[in-house]
Amino acid sequence: MTSGKTTDHPRPRGPVRLALLALLAPLWLALPTAAADDLDAILAALTLDEPSQMDFSEVRQEPMLESRERQSGRIAFEPPDTLIRETDGRRGEHVRIEGRELTLTRDDSVREIRLDEQPGLEAFAGLFRSLLQGDREALEAGFEVELDGDLDAWELELRPRDRALRRAIIEITIQGHEGVIRRVDTWEAGNRTSRMEFATEDAEDPSPAPPAEHD
């Protein structure tokens, strides 16, 4: 480490110290940029130019319910910004988000809803859009972003910036490998958690997803 070397020397004084600091400052400032380059690389890998679909399975922990809830379905993305979330089973539904419009199809009934009436979903839609469009600016405008790992195995810790939204969604973490999202964990207020796992084409572990850890 650069900073380690300097401490071995006798403490520089006055102008020397200033000069050293001036020299070191760019290095120190460059640290987050190094991480940011990784983020750019991850976003570049995630960016989709053509329609794409991912199968997922989700496990939700809901304190109001007796047992954990499991759902499976698909998330599809159609450039430039259309997102579709479809779930199977008894409470299955089809949600299509295009621009600011949301269409909910459930049990053959179709409802048109303004996206802004669903702040939680709006946040998720914004998140997925910025990831799949590789829009770092939008991502960082909506969330405080922390990156762990590298392109090969990365984890994004995301906290909503919007005050009202923060009351509902505490944190979202996304794990992935290069341009593939593997897992999305969500911590919501009131001890609600969810873990979504995405099946990948080269998936070697088809076993059901383990429940999300939470505190």
Added chain:
Amino acid sequence: MPSLPSRAAVALWLAGLLIAALILGLRGEMATDLGRFMPDPGAEAGLPLDIDAGPGARQLLLAIEGGDAAQRAAASDGLADALRGDAAIAGVHNGRGDFDPEALEAILDLRYLLSPAVTPERFSREHLDSAFAERRDDLSSAVPAMPRELIPRDPTGELLELGERLRDPFGDATRGEHGVWTDPAGERALLVVRIAPAAEGLEEQTGLLQRVEQEFAALEDADLRLLQAGPPAIAVASRERIRAEVTAFSLAASLALAVLLLVVFRHPHPVWLAAIPLGSGILAGAAVVTLVFGHLHGIALAFGITVLGVALDYPLHLFAHTGRRGAARVAGELWPALVLGAGSTALVYALMAATSFPGMAQLGLFVLTGILVAAAVTRWVLPALLPRGAREKGLPEPRLPLPSPSYRGQLAGRGLLLVAVLAALAVLLSRDPFPWNDQLTALNPVPEEAIALDRELRDALGLPDVRHLLLIRAESADAVLQEARALEEPLEALREEGAITGFEHPARILPDTATQRERQAALPERDTLAEHVERAVRDHGFQAEAFTPFLDDVERSRAMDPVTPASLPDGPLRQALEPLLLAPGEHSAAGHERAWIGQVLLRGLNDADAVSGHIDRHSAAAGTRVELVDLRATTEAMVADFRTAALTRLALAALAVTALLWLLTRDPGRSLRIVTAVAAGLLLTTASLLLLGIELTLFHLIALMLVIGLGLDYAVFLGRPGAMEPDEARRTRRSVTLCALSTGLVFALLALSSLPVLRALGLTVALGVVFSYMAALLLARPVNPPPTSEASGPGPGSLRSRIQPFP
């Protein structure tokens, strides 16, 4: 050395000025709101509203533009937060639908009394079962109908019912991607600031607007711009604009007048002395109006000073006649003419003063007082104020181009005048309907771009109609709320018919006590409810204790005292109710001081007749007092009423003035000539305005009243018996010409104003000066010895001007 009587006059004058100054200093109050100038349509209809605003009277509309959507949204939130603590503000709304936790708690607390959905059926087993099934779906859905965290307390979703109602009253704009209101194009963030009733005055609003600017500047985002609209912004902006224009005009007019007088008299004294009678008249008029009305209205003062401009003629007559003679003697000689002119003008305004139109009554009294004082000051004070040199040696003869028609020329001119007057009459009579413009907007000098912005933001915000609303009057708040609830059905029917697109009424926010008790009675007892809940818990897989908060809330709601306007907690509920329900102390409805007033705001009204008919039938059937108020029609009708009254009074005044002239002159021929000259000037001026395609407003009427005063002045002086001698005739013509020239100059400058009101005044009076002067000159009795060599040579019908040689 001034004589004893004149010294007494000066002392009396000074004492009068002192008293007037004292009155103004101690009791003076300047009103600037249009509401106190006009008869209040609200007062007649039972409304506490500003004249020009209606339901949106106290709403300031803000738009933030520039930057990107995120910047605008951040600024919208920042500004809203900064303004919320302001004492002058009742509420700030920027589209954030989520209530803060405290406000949410207050609404949750009262939800079973306030929600219209609370009926016995809602808590039946079947309904509860389907509600629980829906909540179970919510827990699995990406698009829950209800926020998950509220499900344990409110499984029947009463908050959803209330949330919609509480969101709507203040706006229904597009909500942009950052959750704040935007215009449809998404290029501006929009906010509505509701001003507290205590901060209604224009001064307070000016202060508030400045604070809004400051708070916005404190956000320090150089990309963004703040736009302000709504009645408060318009009122403040138009006042600033009027102030600036009037200041510029006053300076220009004073300068022009001073230069004119200096050129004509070549002496400084007439310049400053000319201002003394006018100044004294203004001071006295202001003091008398303050004594009688308790305050002086800014508009009455401004127009009063304008109309009082005729008083500037009096000293000019004096100076122009003085020449090398003693000013006091000349003042004595001119006095009969001065009495005649000032007296007849004052008579016109005395009739004006006796109207029910408060601003006009003030204007009339102001001018009446001012004219009489100015005439008296000219007669007794002005000569004594002349510096000794001027007093003893007199003033220089004014040097002035002077029309000197020959006798034959005058006759030909009269012929032309007759033709012109007949033509003018034909123009006036041919206009049917007569092009009056009674809209208050024509009177209110609002910059057009401000109106356009206001309309744009109002549309974007989906604010209720500012022109129409329904009024409910009743003895108590609860009675108003009952009547409002009864209106729900006919209003809903109107909405389905398409006559309106929506409505707001106070009972939608706070139901009457009886309704609340009905809802309490609809809530099941705890045991019964617990039984239903238990089954649901089993059927849908909820945790056993999941709905304990629901059971607690229902039990508590059953035992609560009904909410009243007084017990309603602060927050969104109170904010939503306040503008819709007015306590007796909060409005100024004439004749209904002790009534509570409910306002029903209408959205998207496109068939006022259907609404009015429907509501009338409903009121008749239900025996209630509900009516549709059309603020614009009401004010227009009042302006029209006033106009009719004013015209009737003018006709009366014409008779009275004729009688007065006859009485004072004992000369029917002279009286007739004066009246004819004034009438001719008036007719020609009005016809010219019509030919220019101008619609006449109250301001034109005020200007025409000044034209009457000027016409009387010119005709009276030109017809003075003393003016029959050639020398005196020349002096009189000179003084009248000087008066016409100075007045014409001032008002021609005013006609250049960018403000429609000032332009109307300027153009009308400038035209009036020209026509009245010509008519008076042509109709004046010819000078005794037929034209001397000095005044010979003009062609028939022409008014030849030439430079009067220096004597």
